[in-house]
Amino acid sequence: MALGGCSSGDSDSGSAAEPELKVGGAFMPQPVGDMAGGFMTVTNTGDAADKLTSVTSPLSDDVQIHETKDQKMRQVKSFDIPANGELKLERGGSHIMFMGIKKQPKQGDKVRIELHFEKSDPIEVDLPVEAATHNPAKH
Template identity: 65%
Template sequence: MNRRTTLAGVVALATGLTLAGCSSSDSKPELKVTGAFMPQPVSDMAAGFLVIQNSGGTSDRLTSVTSSLSDDITIHETKNQTMRMVTSFDVPAGGELDLERGGSHIMFMKLKQQPKRGENVPVELHFEKADPIKVDLPVKETTYNPKKQ
């Protein structure tokens, strides 16, 4: 009997841990990118803009961006008209991260080539929790600034 009780306890514990693991997967980040673009660069630097929407129940963090366009890509925030490099951006649960002109953005330095209007620049967004997301940034005219809806 003692052996059966121990076995039953182990099975109950394993089942409980398995169920706990299943329930936590329901609240993971669910990320989607919209409104992506890059103004046509006029030097060996460029900026990228987009919105990352998180419809999941858990927040995440954008930690880096990679692209074949540059080996030197950083993320910047702009506060009080001052731009500074940051290591990550929050993507809140049920919210969004808005990388926009005059605000936070992706910065491409030492471009390997000059993308032209009408082309697409492939990038990969890397997150703390979610899998990377591949996005094409359509190259727009230098002064492009979409209206907020």
């Protein structure tokens, strides 16, 4: 009788903290030339951090993740997504860079990308193509 109720189904071993990611505000300014940028916010409502490690897209065989520091852009291996926090990819800051794009998407098109993470499953996102000057931070 002393063992009654000792095994509830939600023991600590099965409920490790995990990231819970969602993507919002995604867009791509209409590219000029053979490169394009991608912007969005990745929100993590989970109790564990994660990392954005890569991005793939049919638009380019070379999609990089870049940070901007001291007005210089450089490629990085990953971006941290804090627990109960967010990763903002925005103009003038960290962003996705499509190198050598295969075709010119026009305003109104959507560009499919897949975000890859250290812990979470990949997330597919359609980036709406906006005017070349589109900047939601300025609205």
